[in-house]
Amino acid sequence: MFQNRDDARQFIAEGVVPAGKAIVIPGSGIATEQFAPARISPREQAKFKSEVGIQPGEIVVTMISRVIRSKGVLEFMAAARVARLDHPHARFLLIGPPDDDSVDRLSPKERELLKQAVIWPGPRNDIPAVLAASDIFVLPSAYGEGIPRVLLEAASMALPIVTTDSHGCNDVVQNGVNGFLVPVRDTAALSQAIGRLIEQPKLRQSFSISTFRLLQTRRVRRTSNFWFAKHYYRP
Secondary structure (H helix, E strand, C coil): CECCHHHHHHHHHCCCCCHHHCCECCCCCCCCCCCCHHHCCHHHHHHHHHHHCCCCCCEEEEEECCEEHHHCHHHHHHHHHHHHHHCCCEEEEEECCECCCCCCECCHHHHHHHHHHCEEEECCCCHHHHHHCCCEEEECCCCCCCCCHHHHHHHHCCCCEEEECCCCHHHCCCECCCEEEECCCCHHHHHHHHHHHHHCHHHHHHHHHHHHHHHHCCCCCCCHHHHHHHHHCCC
């Protein structure tokens, strides 16, 4: 059982799993009733924005992740610097804790530069409100993903998404349909894709509708236990 198509194809090609036995499931499941746009009131969104210093009318570009290099936080920082030159009304928001135990951790200098380029309040426990207050979601990951749960959560909140054309991430986004796929560690492509969405509210709306519709076809509320029982349990 695999959470993304690329891993399934690789295992089949290497002869580890027969083609007829490889099953791809849509992630490990999310609580879609919590990640519903209508559930978060405008007042809650405004409260969150006020807490982190975002002004009314600003475009919010959000990334949620552990703060390590392989998740693409340095690319997010670089893209923020470039994009804000042309779009000073855009605010880049990073939610997540540093991982001091990881060999992939940021240096103290990189952390300081990150704080200068983006709003980084650290981890939050109100992720549905964070996403509801956002206009664009970004995950420039180079990490070995299954299907990133945070992408499913962003999709459930009907956000247009910019992510990398990498394992798991490209299972959630169809390039040009509900978001943009960019090459891993390509800061120029990342900032260009984000810039297009900042500039074009109608494109954001189109991607938002497509994201929500695509998610409805994937039964992502089901947990991995459900899919395991469905395919492997025999009474």
